[in-house]
Amino acid sequence: MTAQDAAPGGPGILLVLDGWGHAQPGADNAVDAARTPVLDELTRRHPSTLADASGEAVGLLPGTVGNSEIGHMVIGAGRPLPYDSLLVQQHIDSGELRENPRLVALLDALAAGVGALHLVGLCSDGQIHANVGHLSELLAAAAARRVPRVWIHVITDGRDVADGTADTYLTQVTALAAAAGTGQIASVIGRGYAMDKAGNLELTDKAVHLVADAVGAEVNTASEAVHASERGDEWVAPSILRDATAAGIADGDGLVWFNFRSDRIQQLADRLLDHVAATARTVHTLSLAQYDTRADIPALVQRADASGGLADELTAAGVRSVRIAEAEKFEHVTYYVNGRDSTVRSVEEHIRITGPGAPDYRARPEMNLDQVTDAVVEAAARPGVDLVIANLANIDVVGHTGDYSATVKACEHTDAAVARIVTAAAQSGRWLLLVGDHGNAEKMTKQAPDGTTRPYGGHTTHPVPLVVVPSHEGAGTALPERATLADVAPTVLHLLGHKPGSAMTGRPLL
Numbered sequence: 001m002t003a004q005d006a007a008p009g010g011p012g013i014l015l016v017l018d019g020w021g022h023a024q025p026g027a028d029n030a031v032d033a034a035r036t037p038v039l040d041e042l043t044r045r046h047p048s049t050l051a052d053a054s055g056e057a058v059g060l061l062p063g064t065v066g067n068s069e070i071g072h073m074v075i076g077a078g079r080p081l082p083y084d085s086l087l088v089q090q091h092i093d094s095g096e097l098r099e100n101p102r103l104v105a106l107l108d109a110l111a112a113g114v115g116a117l118h119l120v121g122l123c124s125d126g127q128i129h130a131n132v133g134h135l136s137e138l139l140a141a142a143a144a145r146r147v148p149r150v151w152i153h154v155i156t157d158g159r160d161v162a163d164g165t166a167d168t169y170l171t172q173v174t175a176l177a178a179a180a181g182t183g184q185i186a187s188v189i190g191r192g193y194a195m196d197k198a199g200n201l202e203l204t205d206k207a208v209h210l211v212a213d214a215v216g217a218e219v220n221t222a223s224e225a226v227h228a229s230e231r232g233d234e235w236v237a238p239s240i241l242r243d244a245t246a247a248g249i250a251d252g253d254g255l256v257w258f259n260f261r262s263d264r265i266q267q268l269a270d271r272l273l274d275h276v277a278a279t280a281r282t283v284h285t286l287s288l289a290q291y292d293t294r295a296d297i298p299a300l301v302q303r304a305d306a307s308g309g310l311a312d313e314l315t316a317a318g319v320r321s322v323r324i325a326e327a328e329k330f331e332h333v334t335y336y337v338n339g340r341d342s343t344v345r346s347v348e349e350h351i352r353i354t355g356p357g358a359p360d361y362r363a364r365p366e367m368n369l370d371q372v373t374d375a376v377v378e379a380a381a382r383p384g385v386d387l388v389i390a391n392l393a394n395i396d397v398v399g400h401t402g403d404y405s406a407t408v409k410a411c412e413h414t415d416a417a418v419a420r421i422v423t424a425a426a427q428s429g430r431w432l433l434l435v436g437d438h439g440n441a442e443k444m445t446k447q448a449p450d451g452t453t454r455p456y457g458g459h460t461t462h463p464v465p466l467v468v469v470p471s472h473e474g475a476g477t478a479l480p481e482r483a484t485l486a487d488v489a490p491t492v493l494h495l496l497g498h499k500p501g502s503a504m505t506g507r508p509l510l
């Protein structure tokens with residue numbers, strides 16, 4: 001890319017409002033109900049549109065809700081990327097998974113050595129971290145290779161799907177095992193313990209000792225464990241089935257992780273493998289899709305290449321960017337926007353805001369938003385910074401509590417933060433592009449399989465608002481009626497005065 005390619009452009013701010021989706025006004029639309037005068041005014045006064053952030057528009061299976069990983073990867077890549085859930089499903093549908101040489105070798109070794117197979121993963125069809133449907137293929141493969149014993153370690157959800165649905169998924173797991181002719185639920189634990197990603201190792205260790213050593217509350221049935229939970233499906237206590245107290249990992253066993261997303265299972269995977277090795281056991285382990293673990297876990301399905309996006313184009317053009325988010329979403333504005341690349345490039349500065357976490361954000365919908373906003377305002381004031389890329393986590397993270405009023409507050413806190421950022425942009429002659437990464441807070445209830453309407457803190461297939469606030473009044477033409485997240489990077493490059501990257505299929509929206 002050379003200077004003469006440059007269109008007129010200048011410095012700016014790319015601001016991702018996580019979980020900021022668009023839907024018609026309604027009783028469960030917290031985004032619409034919240035008092036957000038600044039966002040309302042920006043959307044009214046400046047070029048804005050709706051961007052598709054789910055399904056095939058971003059590289060997911062049709063009808064699949066968006067998620068932060070693919071959302072930020074596509075925002076950075078400027079093109080849809082086949083996501084791990086899609087690649088795994090294709091591998092299953094083609095029959096390749098069942099014949100995958102790595103899987104066959106593991107299963108045959110267990111059959112020959114009479115070792116047990118442990119299957120560990122989130123059991124729901126939320127399609128953000130896992131799909132319980134993938135379990136059936138693994139069970140079928142184990143049955144076909146005559147593995148003598150298959151233990152299923154269930155992680156319950158309540159976050160990607162409506163809370164209070166874990167029992168339904170347990171029934172589904174039991175049915176899948178019966179259909180495959182192999183597999184038995186050995187343990188049950190909530191994702192709050194097993195899928196912590198914030199370094200709360202006391203939570204992770206409960207899952208480690210449950211799966212590795214069969215240490216947990218003894219229950220007669222998995223349902224008993226679910227119904228005993230006082231904090232919903234996400235926090236089902238670590239429980240071991242009475243007829244599976246021998247289900248700990250024995251030397252020579254095999255273990256397949258069936259979450260296709262790494263970020264919330266990798267802490268458990270590393271911790272469990274360390275523990276097993278430290279107790280003189282060898283476990284042969286595979287993951288359905290690639291993990292970012294310290295341990296080298298061979299994957300059955302490889303990731304799509306996500307290079308050639310914004311990070312590469314900014315580096316090539318010498319455009320300096322500052323990345324800012326609080327811990328919950330820090331990897332999103334660095335690793336994922338950069339195409340699953342943890343390199344801190346010479347033109348990048350990464351600022352991770354830490355502050356008091358809260359196991360329950362209902363009580364703290366503001367999270368660490370003030371500190372994040374301070375950092376954005378400070379970076380925007382620096383002339384040497386061409387681009388600020390920041391994520392405001394509140395609408396999504398508080399949305400995941402499923403608590404409508406807390407989520408309304410999260411939207412209102414976000415609006416106040418946007419007000420400060422708009423002022424900072426104007427004072428430093430910057431344009432500002434605001435966009436959601438997927439929907440969440442615009443739909444806070446969902447019908448459960450039993451027909452009841454329940455609180456829902458999960459993601460949606462709704463489009464997300466995309467607003468371009470020009471660097472000076474009067475600039476900025478109308479945007480197309482509809483866009484996708486793949487158009488964000490080409491638009492950011494255009495606003496900076498550069499052409500889209502050659503690998504980008506999205507287009508500049510103005």
Ligand SMILES: O=C(O)[C@@H](CO)OP(=O)(O)O
Pocket residue numbers: 066067068069128129159160264396400
């Ligand atoms: O919290 C998470 O891990 C998922 C929901 O399970 O949300 P997001 O994709 O926004 O990170």
Ligand SMILES: [Mn+2]
Pocket residue numbers: 018019067068069071396437438
């Ligand atoms: Mn998100």
Ligand SMILES: [Mn+2]
Pocket residue numbers: 019068396397400440459
């Ligand atoms: Mn989310």
